[in-house]
Amino acid sequence: xxxxxxxxxxxxxxxxxxxxxxxxxxxxxxxxxxxxxxxxxxxxxxxxxxxxxxxxxxxxxxxxxxxxxxxxxxxxxxxxxxxxxxxxxxxxxxxxxxxxxxxxxxxxxxxxx
Amino acid sequence: xxxxxxxxxxxxxxxxxxxxxxxxxxxxxxxxxxxxxxxxxxxxxxxxxxxxxxxxxxxxxxxxxxxxxxxxxxxxxxxxxxxxxxxxxxxxxxxxxxxxxxxxxxxxxxxxxxxxx
Numbered sequence: 001x002x003x004x005x006x007x008x009x010x011x012x013x014x015x016x017x018x019x020x021x022x023x024x025x026x027x028x029x030x031x032x033x034x035x036x037x038x039x040x041x042x043x044x045x046x047x048x049x050x051x052x053x054x055x056x057x058x059x060x061x062x063x064x065x066x067x068x069x070x071x072x073x074x075x076x077x078x079x080x081x082x083x084x085x086x087x088x089x090x091x092x093x094x095x096x097x098x099x100x101x102x103x104x105x106x107x108x109x110x111x112x113x
Numbered sequence: 114x115x116x117x118x119x120x121x122x123x124x125x126x127x128x129x130x131x132x133x134x135x136x137x138x139x140x141x142x143x144x145x146x147x148x149x150x151x152x153x154x155x156x157x158x159x160x161x162x163x164x165x166x167x168x169x170x171x172x173x174x175x176x177x178x179x180x181x182x183x184x185x186x187x188x189x190x191x192x193x194x195x196x197x198x199x200x201x202x203x204x205x206x207x208x209x210x211x212x213x214x215x216x217x218x219x220x221x222x223x224x225x226x227x228x229x230x
Contacts (some may be wrong), residue, residue, distance in 0.1 A: 032217070043119075043203055044156070044221040090155055094217065100146075100169065101219060103155035 002027045002095045006104035014112050019063075019078040021107045023091030026072065033074045034092040034101075035065055044090065050074060061085070086111045116140070117222035119204050125228045128194060134225045136187040136204030145187040146219065147179060148203040156203055162187060163209070194229045201226055 007022040025031060035047040048059025055067045065076045074091060091104040117138045126132045136145065144163050148156035161169035162181040176198075178190040187204055207219045 034218070036221070041226075043117075043223040044205075046218060046220065049218055100158045100161065106153075106155055 002031065002093050002102050004091050004093050004102055004104040006089075006091050006107045008107050009105065010108045010110070012110040012112060013081045015083055016080050019076070019081045019085065019109065021076040021089050021091075021109065023074045023076065023104060024072050025074060025091070025093045027093055027095050029095050032094040033065075033067060034094070035059065035063070035074075035076050036090045036092060038088045038090065038106075040087070047076070047089075081109075081111045083111050083113065085109060117204055117206055117220055119202075119222040119225050121225060122223065123226045123228075125230060126191065126194065127230055128196075130194075131190070131192045133191065134189040134202055134204075134227070136189075136222060137185055138206040138220075139185055140206065140208075140220070141184075142206035142208050142220075143184060144207045144209055144217075145181060146205040146207075147177075147187070147189050148205060148221075150201040150203055150224070160189075191227070194227075196229050199228045 003026045005024045013019055030052055033050040036044040037047050038044050047063050048057045048065055050057045050067045058064045063078045065074055067074050086109055089107045089109055093102050120135045146161050147159040149159055150156040158171050159173045160179045165181045165184055176193045180188040201224045203224045204222045205219045207217050209217055
């Protein structure tokens with residue numbers, strides 16, 4: 001069975017400082033992992049995905065994530081936060097087979113001017 | 114072009130009304146999905162269509178009736194809804210429903226905000 005744990009429900013950073021959103025996963029197979037972002041009153045936008053190629057994945061808007069199998073983690077980072085990064089972020093795992101996505105509970109990122 | 118288009122963006126309906134939500138994609142994807150999202154929660158899967166056939170129904174009440182007329186279109190027919198059904202309804206699509214080995218990416222639309230009064 002697969003599961004996702006987002007370790008922080010809310011993260012607050014100052015503009016220009018680094019962002020770290022933490023995600024741990026559990027999977028019986030080699031998983032595919034995704035980060036989606038949802039701005040207020042919007043749909044979900046794919047930030048990046050890991051699919052067993054390079055362990056450091058670069059996404060849109062300066063975000064990147066590193067897959068660490070030994071730690072079962074897939075943390076999302078950005079060197080410098082921008083006000084427009086304020087949103088809800090979901091870590092998602094997709095296992096092999098005909099199984100749907102499993103979402104984490106989400107982390108709300110606030111960026112303070 | 115990774116676009117899933119949903120209409121309407123906002124819908125207010127009474128508990129006795131019949132309405133439909135519509136979704137369209139032109140990416141050649143053969144899997145389409147309906148999700149329901151309540152405020153401050155992750156999306157919850159409702160239905161999955163694979164090659165225009167219903168493959169997953171997550172025990173959704175019959176007042177929600179999905180329809181997939183062709184590989185590009187997905188509808189959600191609504192009838193006799195309850196106020197607790199008010200939510201954001203997200204349509205999504207992916208190349209295939211089976212995620213095996215491909216990192217099958219699901220692309221979401223902007224959603225339809227439904228209010229039941």
